Amino acid sequence: xxxxxLSILFVVVFIAILLAGVxxxxxxxxxxxxxxxxxxxxxxxxxxxxxxxxLMGNYVLVSVPLFIFMACILERAGVxxxxxxxxxxxxxxxxxxxAVAVIFSCALMATMVGVIGAEIVxxxxxxxxxxxSRGYDKRIALGSICAGGGLATLIPPSVxxxxxxxxxxxxxxxxxxxxxxxxxxxxxxxxxxxxxxCWISPELAPPAPTEERNRPLREKxxxxxxxxxxxxxxxxxxxxxxxxxATPTEAAGVGVVGALLAMLVNGRMSWSxxxxxxxxxxxxxxxxxxxxxxxxxxxxxxxxxxxxxLIQDTMTSLPLEPIYIIIMFQxxxxxxxxxxxxxxxxxxTAPIFVPIAQKLGFDLVWLGTLFCLNMQISYISPPFGxxxxxxxxxxxxxxxxxxxxxxxxPYLIIQIAVLxxxxxxxxxxxxxxxxxxx
Amino acid sequence: xxxxxxGEGPPSALARFCSLVDRLNAWxxxxxxxxxxxxxxxxxxxxxxxxFFGQATLWANxxxxxxxxxxxxxxxxxxxxKRGHVRIDLIYGAFGPSTKxxxxxxxxICFALYVIALVWIGTEMAWSSFQQSEGTGTPWNPxxxxxxxxxxxxxxxxxxxxxxxxxxxxxxxxxxxxxx
Numbered sequence: 154x155x156x157x158x159l160s161i162l163f164v165v166v167f168i169a170i171l172l173a174g175v176x177x178x179x180x181x182x183x184x185x186x187x188x189x190x191x192x193x194x195x196x197x198x199x200x201x202x203x204x205x206x207x208l209m210g211n212y213v214l215v216s217v218p219l220f221i222f223m224a225c226i227l228e229r230a231g232v233x234x235x236x237x238x239x240x241x242x243x244x245x246x247x248x249x250x251x252a253v254a255v256i257f258s259c260a261l262m263a264t265m266v267g268v269i270g271a272e273i274v275x276x277x278x279x280x281x282x283x284x285x286s287r288g289y290d291k292r293i294a295l296g297s298i299c300a301g302g303g304l305a306t307l308i309p310p311s312v313x314x315x316x317x318x319x320x321x322x323x324x325x326x327x328x329x330x331x332x333x334x335x336x337x338x339x340x341x342x343x344x345x346x347x348x349x350x351c352w353i354s355p356e357l358a359p360p361a362p363t364e365e366r367n368r369p370l371r372e373k374x375x376x377x378x379x380x381x382x383x384x385x386x387x388x389x390x391x392x393x394x395x396x397x398x399a400t401p402t403e404a405a406g407v408g409v410v411g412a413l414l415a416m417l418v419n420g421r422m423s424w425s426x427x428x429x430x431x432x433x434x435x436x437x438x439x440x441x442x443x444x445x446x447x448x449x450x451x452x453x454x455x456x457x458x459x460x461x462x463l464i465q466d467t468m469t470s471l472p473l474e475p476i477y478i479i480i481m482f483q484x485x486x487x488x489x490x491x492x493x494x495x496x497x498x499x500x501x502t503a504p505i506f507v508p509i510a511q512k513l514g515f516d517l518v519w520l521g522t523l524f525c526l527n528m529q530i531s532y533i534s535p536p537f538g539x540x541x542x543x544x545x546x547x548x549x550x551x552x553x554x555x556x557x558x559x560x561x562x563p564y565l566i567i568q569i570a571v572l573x574x575x576x577x578x579x580x581x582x583x584x585x586x587x588x589x590x591x
Numbered sequence: 592x593x594x595x596x597x598g599e600g601p602p603s604a605l606a607r608f609c610s611l612v613d614r615l616n617a618w619x620x621x622x623x624x625x626x627x628x629x630x631x632x633x634x635x636x637x638x639x640x641x642x643f644f645g646q647a648t649l650w651a652n653x654x655x656x657x658x659x660x661x662x663x664x665x666x667x668x669x670x671x672x673k674r675g676h677v678r679i680d681l682i683y684g685a686f687g688p689s690t691k692x693x694x695x696x697x698x699x700i701c702f703a704l705y706v707i708a709l710v711w712i713g714t715e716m717a718w719s720s721f722q723q724s725e726g727t728g729t730p731w732n733p734x735x736x737x738x739x740x741x742x743x744x745x746x747x748x749x750x751x752x753x754x755x756x757x758x759x760x761x762x763x764x765x766x767x768x769x770x771x
Contacts, residue, residue, distance in 0.1 A: 174683035175698045176676035182705035190708075202712040205742055209660035210727075212652060215630065218659055222627050399638065402655070406634030409627075428621075435624035436675045439666035443676065446664075447705075494677055 156459045163188065163455060177497045178440065181447030189454045200457065201450040208442075208449055212402060213319055218438040219405035220310050223412045224266040225430035227383070230416035233275035235379035236261050241283075242373050245366035249351030249358040251284045252297040253344050259301030260340040261380075263308035264387040265408070267315070268437070269532055270543050273302035277547035290357040291552065293347065296560035299540040300343055300568075303532040306495075307525050308336035309391055310408070313495060315401060316445070317521045320503040324518075325401045326394045330586040331522045335575050339529070342567045350563070382418055386411030395589060441496060448500035461505055468509050475513040479520070479576070482506050483527050490531025494539060498531075499524065519575075522582040526572045533561040533568075606764045609755040613672055616752050620669025623662040630655045649731040661741040668748035671756065695760045702753050706746040713742030 163184065170180045182201075189197030208214065227233070237258040244250035244257070255276050262272045276298045284294040306313040309329035318325040351358040360366070390408040393399035399407070416422045455461055468478055482502070489498045503524075510520050532540040541557040548557075575581050602610070637651035670676055683694055717739035726732035758764040 170698075170701050171679050172682040173694045173697050173701070174678055174680060175701050176671075176678040178676050179702045179705050182709075183701040186705050186708045198708050198712045199716070202709060202716060202742060205664075205709070205713075206716070206739060209664065209738060209741075210656060211660075212656050215655050215659045218627055218663065219631065219634075222631075403634055403638050406631050407638060409631045410635055431624050431627060432621065434627060435620055435662070435666050436670050436673055439620075439663045439670040440675050440677060442660075442663040443667055443670070492679060492681070497677065 156463050159188075159458060160455075160460050160463065163460065167451075177493060178443035178447045181444070181451040181501075185447065185450035185454045188458065189450075192454070192458055197454065197457075200453060204450045204453045205446045208445055211319065213315065213325060213400070214442075214445075216315055216325075216400075216402040216405040217312055217441060218434055219402065219409055220267040220312055220315070221437050222430060222434040223405065223408045224268055224271050224305075225433045226409065226412040226416055226427075227262075227265055228271040228275065229426040229430055230412060230419050230421050232265070232383045232412075232415055232419070233258065233262050233272055234279050235419070236383065237276065237280055239376040239380055241280075242365070242368055242376060245361040245368075247348060248355065248360075249289075249293060249347040250361060251280060251287065251289065252293050252347045252351070252358065255280045255284075255297045256301045256340055256343045256347070259298075259304050260308060260336070261383075261387075263304040263306075263336065264391060265310075265383060265412070266305045267310040267312040269302055269305050269539060272305055273298055273540055273543040274547055276302065277544045281544075281548065284358075285549070287361070288359045291556055292560040293351065293357050294560075295544065295548075295552070295557050296564050297343065297347060298544055299533045299538070299557065299561055300564035301340070302540050302543070303529045304336055304340055306532075307332045307339065307529060309333065309394065310401070310405065311525070312441075313499070313525055313528060314521060316441075316496065316499055317503060317524055320499065321507040321517050321521060323521060326397060326589065327518050327586040328521050329391070329394055329401075330589055331518045331582040332525060333585050334581050335522055335526060335571060338574070338581065339526075339568065339571050342571060343564060346563055346567060382411070382415045386415060397589065444496055444500060448497070452501070452504040456504070461508075464505050465509050465512065469512055475515070476576075478513060479510065479515065479523070482510075482520075483523060483572075486524065486527040487530060487534075490527070490534065491536065494537075495528040495531060498528075516579060516583060518586060519579045519582055522575060523572070526568065526575060529568050530565060530572070534558075534565060603764070605758055609758055609764045612668075612751045612755040616668040616672050616748055619748060620666045620672075623665050626658050626662045630658055633658075649729075650733075653727060653729060653731060653733065657738045661738060664741050664745040665748060667745050668752040671749060671752045692761055695757060699753055699757045703750060706749045706753065709746035710743040710750065713739065713746060717743065 167180060167184045170183060171177065175183070185201050186198065189201050193200070237254060240258050240261070241251055241254035244254045247253055259272050259276065266272060281294055281298060305311070309332055311329065311332060314328040314332060315325055317323070318328050386408060389411060390404045393404050393407070394401065416426070452461070471478065485502065486498055489502070507517060507520065511517060532538050535558040538558070538561070541554060544557055545554050633651045633655050637648055641647045683691065686694055717736050720739050721736040725735050727735050759766050
């Protein structure tokens, strides 16, 4: 059978199995097993299992559960609440102050959390009721939480970057630093949008009552005290990665210890919190690991069959400017984002796209940043944007998914604009990593 | 509805099988999940040892790597029980009850092909590693077969949980209290 036909068969079988309801982790695995056996017999099956074993020996992969664990602990330590409480009093006089405080808190939390979810839930529980009770427009309130929550995976430490770095063979530290400027640009643009929008139409965001705005400075400063430990945790994790004195796994391990310390200081340490955090970490990590195993096996078999080379040859021989190929990748990412989540997209496309981009002479750290920015779009866009679903889980009864999805459009436009800027000026992403010590 | 369909009275052998599998996987998931504490301590120790005594340990890296790998491999069945594996239920959700059952059976067969391959080939790999007393090839050089053995065991745990879930989806065994 020729490889073109085989490729089509691969895709058709894979989609059929997925649609029958098989989880992605096993759908990839079974397609790998069936094709491996059909094409190469028993040695093919050995290839599948060896791919699983190879991943098991990966040192950097250990940082994934640790960063997830750190996020789960911080969530239970009440750190996000403390940050929001300390931050919002400073924005009392700013148009749309509470929504700006949400973005600000999310960006701060993002320096400690590398997965989407925790911040959205916390902001949905504490900031959303505050905004709604003050009479904020639903769209301003909901949109700011969804968009802000996505920042967790762009601003380091980010689990998306770890897994991209592993599949693409790129330094995680470099990727992390590459995410900083685009992340700040995105957060800054969100804030600017909210301020301008609420300044033009003040009725969208009624200002804080005077007594809240005129809190004594001493009190405001005292609230910042709650930020010391989280700030130190973030500084330790990011600083050690920037300076290159710790591996991501070590940084994550130290981050866990810092998070536990924050939990202890906040008086939230208990066996049951710890057990819940461990349980949540296990479930999420198991899901990620098995997805990684399955897709690694699938891509391995497909590569051995010659499929990856076929796609690469086809793509690189297209009579297109190389940048259009990168645009094509991103269109594929966005389309896939409507059906599967970032992790599946990453594992299935990166092994094929990365070598193409490399052959065309593009920077792989830059490509990773573009991937992350594309995933920002997929988090909040209908029909399956996970940010919206996380938020829906904690919103009061009157708020529906269509309210949430209706609120994201301005933020989506900002995301596309920032994406275009990073594409046009790769230095936005690549400047900071270029200043790192080797 | 399902509870009635499956009948009241003492639990059948199949129902006992399902709840046994649930408990087994819950235990495996929670017991091994706690290993993240050990991993954290090992990393902390390694960082301190390197920072203060200028001496990296021989064992910390490999311990953390393989402990995590085994944990999250063995947890496969636990996540399956908690329906924690991402799936696309866009089309599946639109199926009628009987079409759903057909899809469930097809899904299970696909899933089983994969995990049986893991059990079968994984056992062979672990066995040959055991016979050759294969090590990891580092200065510490611990035997590697227990890590390889985790692949077939994880496959088996998944297979058992897959069977239990299928029995419930088909309505042969009543759905227990929804998992928290």
